[in-house]
Amino acid sequence: MSASALFDRLLDDDRWSSSVIRDLLIHARRPDVISLAGGLPAQEVIPRERCMVAADRILTERGAVALQYGVSAGESELRELLVRSSEPEPDRIVVTAGSQQALDLVARLVGGSTGTGPLVAAIEDPGYLGAIQVLRSHRYELAGIPVDADGLVVDVLAERIAAGLRPRLCYVNPTFQNPTGATLSAERAHQLVELAEANDFWIVADDPYAELGLEGHPPPGLPRSANVIRLGSTSKVVAPGLRIGWIDADPRIADRVVLVKQTADLHTSTFNQLVVAEILGDEIWWERHLDALRARYLVRRTHLADALAQRLPGLAVTTQSGGFFLWGELANPVPDLVSNALQRGVAVVPGSAFAVESSSPNTMRLSYSAGAPEHFDEAVRRLAEAIAAG
Amino acid sequence: MSASALFDRLLDDDRWSSSVIRDLLIHARRPDVISLAGGLPAQEVIPRERCMVAADRILTERGAVALQYGVSAGESELRELLVRSSEPEPDRIVVTAGSQQALDLVARLVGGSTGTGPLVAAIEDPGYLGAIQVLRSHRYELAGIPVDADGLVVDVLAERIAAGLRPRLCYVNPTFQNPTGATLSAERAHQLVELAEANDFWIVADDPYAELGLEGHPPPGLPRSANVIRLGSTSKVVAPGLRIGWIDADPRIADRVVLVKQTADLHTSTFNQLVVAEILGDEIWWERHLDALRARYLVRRTHLADALAQRLPGLAVTTQSGGFFLWGELANPVPDLVSNALQRGVAVVPGSAFAVESSSPNTMRLSYSAGAPEHFDEAVRRLAEAIAAG
Numbered sequence: 143m144s145a146s147a148l149f150d151r152l153l154d155d156d157r158w159s160s161s162v163i164r165d166l167l168i169h170a171r172r173p174d175v176i177s178l179a180g181g182l183p184a185q186e187v188i189p190r191e192r193c194m195v196a197a198d199r200i201l202t203e204r205g206a207v208a209l210q211y212g213v214s215a216g217e218s219e220l221r222e223l224l225v226r227s228s229e230p231e232p233d234r235i236v237v238t239a240g241s242q243q244a245l246d247l248v249a250r251l252v253g254g255s256t257g258t259g260p261l262v263a264a265i266e267d268p269g270y271l272g273a274i275q276v277l278r279s280h281r282y283e284l285a286g287i288p289v290d291a292d293g294l295v296v297d298v299l300a301e302r303i304a305a306g307l308r309p310r311l312c313y314v315n316p317t318f319q320n321p322t323g324a325t326l327s328a329e330r331a332h333q334l335v336e337l338a339e340a341n342d343f344w345i346v347a348d349d350p351y352a353e354l355g356l357e358g359h360p361p362p363g364l365p366r367s368a369n370v371i372r373l374g375s376t377s378k379v380v381a382p383g384l385r386i387g388w389i390d391a392d393p394r395i396a397d398r399v400v401l402v403k404q405t406a407d408l409h410t411s412t413f414n415q416l417v418v419a420e421i422l423g424d425e426i427w428w429e430r431h432l433d434a435l436r437a438r439y440l441v442r443r444t445h446l447a448d449a450l451a452q453r454l455p456g457l458a459v460t461t462q463s464g465g466f467f468l469w470g471e472l473a474n475p476v477p478d479l480v481s482n483a484l485q486r487g488v489a490v491v492p493g494s495a496f497a498v499e500s501s502s503p504n505t506m507r508l509s510y511s512a513g514a515p516e517h518f519d520e521a522v523r524r525l526a527e528a529i530a531a532g
Numbered sequence: 533m534s535a536s537a538l539f540d541r542l543l544d545d546d547r548w549s550s551s552v553i554r555d556l557l558i559h560a561r562r563p564d565v566i567s568l569a570g571g572l573p574a575q576e577v578i579p580r581e582r583c584m585v586a587a588d589r590i591l592t593e594r595g596a597v598a599l600q601y602g603v604s605a606g607e608s609e610l611r612e613l614l615v616r617s618s619e620p621e622p623d624r625i626v627v628t629a630g631s632q633q634a635l636d637l638v639a640r641l642v643g644g645s646t647g648t649g650p651l652v653a654a655i656e657d658p659g660y661l662g663a664i665q666v667l668r669s670h671r672y673e674l675a676g677i678p679v680d681a682d683g684l685v686v687d688v689l690a691e692r693i694a695a696g697l698r699p700r701l702c703y704v705n706p707t708f709q710n711p712t713g714a715t716l717s718a719e720r721a722h723q724l725v726e727l728a729e730a731n732d733f734w735i736v737a738d739d740p741y742a743e744l745g746l747e748g749h750p751p752p753g754l755p756r757s758a759n760v761i762r763l764g765s766t767s768k769v770v771a772p773g774l775r776i777g778w779i780d781a782d783p784r785i786a787d788r789v790v791l792v793k794q795t796a797d798l799h800t801s802t803f804n805q806l807v808v809a810e811i812l813g814d815e816i817w818w819e820r821h822l823d824a825l826r827a828r829y830l831v832r833r834t835h836l837a838d839a840l841a842q843r844l845p846g847l848a849v850t851t852q853s854g855g856f857f858l859w860g861e862l863a864n865p866v867p868d869l870v871s872n873a874l875q876r877g878v879a880v881v882p883g884s885a886f887a888v889e890s891s892s893p894n895t896m897r898l899s900y901s902a903g904a905p906e907h908f909d910e911a912v913r914r915l916a917e918a919i920a921a922g
Binding site for chain 2: 147148149151152153154155157182183185186188190193194197198201202205206207208209210211212238239240242243246250251252254255272275276279342343344368369377381382383384385392394395398402404405406407408409410411412413414
């Protein structure tokens with residue numbers, strides 16, 4: 143009796159809802175389904191052998207220290223490698239369990255700071271589902287700001303602020319955004335930083351696809367500003383299963399994040415940090431690996447984009463120059479499209495799964511990162527069939 | 533200007549204070565200092581070679597899947613190995629980044645549940661500092677309940693409840709508590725469970741030292757109850773640097789914890805989970821490892837307890853039958869004892885660092901887990917000198 147009252151109270155809390163994608167991915171694992179739904183890196187670009195060599199070397203050369211407790215900020219040799227600026231400032235870096243934890247720690251820190259009015263976060267709409275969930279779990283109200291081919295439409299955010307919106311932070315994927323694939327233009331990035339500085343909010347720039355420009359020209363990223371907190375991840379370029387991400391912020395903020403990290407899980411796996419440091423520090427290998435990885439994703443992206451153009455001319459596809467995703471939009475709604483597509487053996491994520499304020503009707507995210515490119519034609523054929531039948 | 537206002541707001545939040553131990557441990561790393569301060573496992577009991585074999589086997593046999601994204605609940609083969617009850621119920625288990633994260637996730641979940649009155653957690657006083665910090669960070673008010681040789685004094689908790697205290701949870705280290713080393717007696721454990729069931733609160737039983745009974749008789753632990761959420765860790769028996777812990781709770785609760793875990797960091801390192809599963813699943817090796825580890829800690833504990841009895845008869849020492857710690861109490865206060873001891877080259881943690889409501893005056897935690905036993909005599913000689921000089 144009493145236990146059931148306890149359970150009721152706990153299960154009453156509606157912040158913890160399962161993700162649409164999580165449920166969809168369970169179906170997408172059926173062997174007869176070709177999945178364009180997940181955001182996983184391709185199995186064959188995960189450097190298993192290089193990881194084996196690194197793990198062996200770390201345990202041989204460092205001994206048990208590599209398996210001992212470490213400091214909350216992270217291993218110094220990894221922090222030094224993760225600093226992107228020309229001047230080394232490892233005090234800016236806190237190593238985290240992927241960029242998901244980086245966001246969780248920052249959301250906790252900013253959410254607990256003093257401030258007037260409701261706790262509001264501006265976020266791209268459609269936006270990264272993991273960010274929507276973690277911000278809501280920390281009781282942020284979300285203001286969805288539209289995204290176009292140049293990324294977040296900063297003018298709309300400026301208008302909302304002029305009309306009274308007071309965001310405590312603005313979350314963006316500046317490069318090859320999840321789900322649309324859009325990249326924030328240099329002009330918009332400057333405009334966003336100016337807006338943040340003038341209106342006292344943090345820009346949380348989550349940039350896991352930063353290295354995945356497939357057409358040579360590096361993406362612009364965000365200009366330096368004390369208001370910018372960058373989040374990075376090795377999940378897309380080394381291995382997600384090692385769970386190594388980081389925060390790059392003003393040392394005063396990084397110092398505070400370290401204390402949040404300490405309460406959250408003490409520190410990230412010492413061993414995994416050293417394995418990743420060994421890999422990132424092997425500069426010649428690393429550059430070759432990135433080139434090989436980009437070449438493979440370029441093949442996949444081109445293959446999927448071509449198949450869509452040929453077989454599904456009715457789907458308006460935004461093809462980006464990097465990342466993991468294409469974004470498609472139909473002129474008219476197709477009822478039960480996602481479940482009909484699943485029945486026909488292809489999984490896509492409906493745009494509505496990423497919606498904040500908008501409903502993103504008739505849209506879908508099409509991922510080319512993990513699927514076998516030789517199956518893309520068949521996947522698109524099935525999707526076209528599901529659309530035609532709708 | 534605006535950035536500095538932003539920083540002020542963020543740095544204003546006093547929940548994020550550094551730990552006394554963290555600052556102390558920086559000094560304790562001086563080469564001239566013998567440390568009885570840290571709670572690390574001994575370097576030589578960390579199974580580096582077994583980890584190397586496991587890492588190699590996992591990456592060879594599983595391939596890149598071992599480095600891919602995994603599910604938030606954890607790898608099923610590890611979850612099956614972590615279930616302690618005779619009937620396998622892997623749905624009770626959620627794998628976490630150490631038991632520190634397990635506590636963080638549970639504190640978030642329970643703290644967000646509906647309930648009347650202030651958010652209160654009862655905790656042993658003196659209590660585990662990491663728990664004090666994480667509960668305070670989630671804005672729990674802490675009620676410190678005294679600890680004696682039989683663990684938490686449940687009668688005092690019952691009296692406080694009779695007088696109006698309404699804890700949402702009670703945090704305990706049931707076995708070889710950090711910092712006192714005390715173990716909750718079977719009688720007290722039953723009393724605590726009855727109290728929790730009658731008064732609708734959760735018992736969060738954090739049990740990282742459960743396997744570290746050094747004198748043969750296994751510690752009692754807690755009776756089964758839907759109100760009990762157990763937290764476990766492999767940090768003390770395998771390797772802290774792999775960051776593998778778990779939650780063992782009613783499947784309805786475990787299911788909810790999975791969703792919190794998903795927002796916190798998606799999942800714990802796939803690779804590290806498989807390495808630990810490979811080690812725990814090697815039953816003959818595992819039992820031998822635990823025996824060897826207990827034998828080493830028994831030598832250390834006996835050595836330190838003997839040195840204290842011989843050289844420091846004025847320090848009343850509680851010697852426990854397992855775990856990592858002895859607890860010492862002086863009859864009279866010694867001003868600046870910890871810094872004087874550090875100057876003489878020995879580090880101990882003052883009991884006050886673990887105080888909740890009490891001040892734990894004249895007490896100290898003496899750890900024998902990581903130090904070299906041949907240095908314990910000298911450490912105690914230095915400590916005696918610091919006390920005599922005080």
